[in-house]
Amino acid sequence: MTRRKVFDPDTVPPSFWRGNQVQTALARRDIGALFRSYLDAFDDCTQTQLALLTEHDRSDVSNWIRGTRHGQVSDIGVLTRIAEGLRLPDSARILMGLAPADALVSSVRDEREMSTSEARAAGDPDRRRLDGSDLTSVRIAICGSRAAHVNANAMDAAVRALARLVMVRRLRVNHGPIGIGIEVMTHVADHYQPPGLRGAVAIFGRRNVIADAEYVVLVGGGEGTRAEADLAMAMGKRLLPYGASGGTAQVVHQQLHRNPALTSWMPPRSLVTLDQCAHLDPGVSAVDVEQMTDDFVDMLDEVIHTDQGESLA
Missing domain, CATH: 1.10.260 (434 Repressor (Amino-terminal Domain))
Incomplete structure (x- = not known):
């Protein structure tokens, strides 16, 4: 037999x-x-x-x-x-x-500690730009806080979704000593437990947080976040506000909507999603909040793929 x-x-x-x-x-x-x-x-x-x-x-x-x-x-x-x-x-x-099986490749430690050769070695051959380089150099700034007039449920969902994106795409993250950015990295440490994450290195000074970031993600936030957003616009950074989280993120979304030049770099489909994720109706369910947040973070992922010319094949 x-x-x-x-x-x-x-x-x-x-x-x-x-x-x-x-x-x-x-x-x-x-x-x-x-x-x-x-x-x-x-x-x-x-x-x-x-x-x-x-x-x-x-x-x-x-x-x-x-x-x-x-x-x-x-x-x-x-x-x-x-x-x-x-x-x-x-x-x-x-x-x-x-946690990933390969600790070296999937480490989310602060990559300022890594040499250029180490960062290149940590690259995944499946994550390549069209010019052959990898995406280990992509850096985002995550700005925002739980200030007044933010949506707490949207903030919670954003922390979870952004943490997942950071892990899956191995993005390099700039964040301050307090606020949503450090929440995201804490969520990564607590829920994914990557072996290489020994500590999150906060950056002091709003200009320093966004200076070398290619994308600035805004979630909630108050006056401090608004100052970061204004600096980012003055420096020509690419802003991605999660408007439904409220606070500064919603104000900045409205500003981008009034000035199309600030979003001219975005693919049309991504811009539509950005607008769809700008407001939450009163009484919306937790499931719908989660779905909208996932849509926003999926759009962020797609924007990075498109803008960086990454090949997903």
Whole structure:
């Protein structure tokens, strides 16, 4: 009797893990949706083989797939067995909330401590600009605070979504000693626990925070954030305000809307999303706030891809 060959997860192409449905399932830790996508994509993999690969009973796998067992999983042990069994790449592990397997490549420590050669060595060959260089040099400034007239739910959602983006895209982040930027880095440390993140180095002085950043992301904020935004405009920086978070971010969005020259660098589709993420209706649900925040951060990700000429192939 011929034994059926076990599916080899190393044959899964990187493009599978970049699919929208798969990335959504990973971010939500929805194992049922992840397994369904996996089986749909690979005909030679079965529920039994998924069970063997991830060290689970076949009945557990079947229940996840059929939806009779709650798809969202929080147990780190279960998630780790799935990640290791399916050979998840670091970007997929991070989306799921696990530390990357390759600590060197995925370190989010302050890269001012790294030499140019180290930073280049940390580059991912799958993340290349069209000119062949990598994206390890991309730096964003995250500015904002929980000042008066901000939307607390939108601020909370922004911290989570921006932390995920920083980890997945390995962006270099400028931030001050207080405010939303340090919240994002703290969230990265607490929830993703990357081995290389030993501390977040704050930058003093508003001009210093934005001086070498290519993009300035505004979330909420008061007078201090407005000063940073004014400096960024004077220096020709590319501003991306999350208007729905309120405060300075909403004021700056209105200013950008009145002066199209300030957004002329943005792709039209991204500009539409920026406008759609400018306001929250009263009484909007937490789910809708989360979705709008994700839309804003997805737009930020797309803008960086387009503007930097990154090849996603």
